[in-house]
Amino acid sequence: MTPTITLNREAGLHGLAFTSAAPPPCLVCGDGGAQLFADLGHTALANNLTAEPAPAGEPRYPLRAGYCPRCWHVQLLDRVPPAAMFTEYCYLSSASSTLREHLGRLAATAAARLHLGPDELAVDIGANDGTLLAALGRLQPSARLQGIDPAANLAALARAAGVSTEVAYFNLDSARMLMDRHGRRARLITATNSFPHIPELDSYLAGVAALLAPGGRFVVEAHYLGDLLDQLAFDTIYHEHVSYWALGPMRHALRRHGRDVADVERLPVPHGQLRAWIGHAGEVTPAPAVAALEQAEIAAGLRAPATYTRFAERLETLAHQLRQAVAGVWASGQRLAGYGAPAKAATLAAYCKLGPREIAWIADRNPLKQGRYLPGAGIPIVGCERLETDRPDVLLLFAWNFAPEIMAQLEPFRRAGGRFLVPVPEPRLVA
Ligand SMILES: [Zn+2]
Known part of the structure; x- marks a missing residue:
């Protein structure tokens, strides 16, 4: 028997008030002076793929990373109740x-x-x-x-x-x-x-x-x-x-x-x-x-604090360049879609403000994700046959750390003239 995996674990969370207050004590040493360095906005839970494009009441939480100036542990400054994330899990x-x-x-x-x-x-x-x-x-x-x-x-x-x-x-x-x-x-x-x-x-x-x-x-x-x-x-x-x-x-x-x-x-x-x-x-x-x-x-x-300041600066530059690259594809009359919908795609889409207007759809091999929507962004996730039936010109690779393997798998797409947009660490178009 194939076990049923429920992807959407939002029950009980709608309407949950969540405010970003002062940083909580450091997880490691208890110091209260954590320094914010990456503010990624209010985002949806990355593994809560939704059944609708942008469901009303989709829970969003602040997503901010900081470092502790005493023990240097890097951690989130806002914490979501674990029960919202781990009581069912779609990652096997x-x-x-x-x-x-x-x-x-x-x-x-x-x-x-x-x-x-x-x-x-x-x-x-x-x-x-x-x-x-x-x-x-x-x-x-x-x-x-x-x-x-x-x-x-x-x-x-x-x-x-x-x-x-x-x-x-x-x-x-x-x-x-x-x-x-x-x-x-x-x-x-x-x-x-x-x-x-x-x-x-x-x-x-x-x-x-x-x-x-x-x-x-x-x-x-x-x-x-x-x-x-x-x-x-x-x-x-x-x-x-x-x-x-x-x-x-x-x-x-x-x-x-x-x-x-x-x-x-x-x-x-x-x-x-x-x-x-x-x-x-x-x-x-x-x-x-x-x-x-x-x-x-x-x-x-x-x-060293300067390391984290520089990370934040590089991050801002990346988001700006990625939005420019995406706009450039559409401005040249070409179509852009995504490939791979790992959890981190939700952070990338949210921070770089990418939605269905920028990314037509995302193809993913996992049937549990197909027919759902990227949390927060509302971008539809589809099966890989869509690459044939609705052929885009450029594919944004959300699983960019596996870019060489993915581009090798998608060799027929490339051979037919398709290009790849690798978003991180610097957005680049690969022919
Ligand atoms: Zn600490």
Whole structure:
């Protein structure tokens, strides 16, 4: 049976008053002086694809990123209740072959480093549809596997795949519940791509501290702030992502809970990712890579206000140039459509003020998105057959960090004279 995934999770949110007040305390250190550097306006929730072009009462929230001048953690200055975003979720780990292979490699690396013995516990936080734990189970069949994820629709998929999964947010309470259930702590805890989503970081890290067995490892993967700044990947800023992690603030947060980073890697994925291997502070001798990356962060200006000022300036220039490029296409009598509707397309469209007048439609291969509309922008999302039946002249690539692969897939479109508009970091037309 094909499970039903509900994309629209707005129930109960209509009319919710949301005002942008003074910045909340820093997620990492509690300082109250966060400095705004990227104001992306009032935007719709990036994964709430709508059934109508611009539904009345579509919830919008302020989207502003700032840095903490004390610990330099980059974070959202306005936080949306998690229940508005994560109780159902349309992004499946297993749906992307790239992600499936990535998680398979992580499972193999973790199995090789930790050698989970019989009945030793591995917990995956934000376990999604169980892809990572299922891969780990194939390598370490005698280990106990436990997923935890707030999205009931995903947990049902994981259970159907044989992975025990609890529907809950991870925090100190749910960590204790898992310890009671299994009668042991976890040798391995993983959090791939959920770590940027955590608004109550203290309770989350207290849960990790309680659940992690002596000698165990907590493995975090997160989009890396250094890459975000270099690539001008401002469109990965949306409400789900409350944190944009660099190593320095991550160690600051962990040390408050008696934990530290034992080893760190930058992963060569297109958007750039950080993987940290974390242990109990007293047991951990950080590998040379840890100090080296912290030094590199200081040298790259991750702890200098000017870096963030410059990011904001580049962002304004990008929006201006992209609007000019889009207007130029239409002014020359050509038609512009979009290709790919990832969540970040909502941020790009909102900040650059692109709607259905600028982008006729967006083709996306995911049937769950087709027939829906880009949140906030009201641009229709259609199937890829539209490229044949209603051929545009130029395609804006919203998943710009995969531009080489996408352009290779769309070689027939290019060969027939089609061009691509790659929006980030500097808008450019590719023939
Ligand atoms: Zn701070």
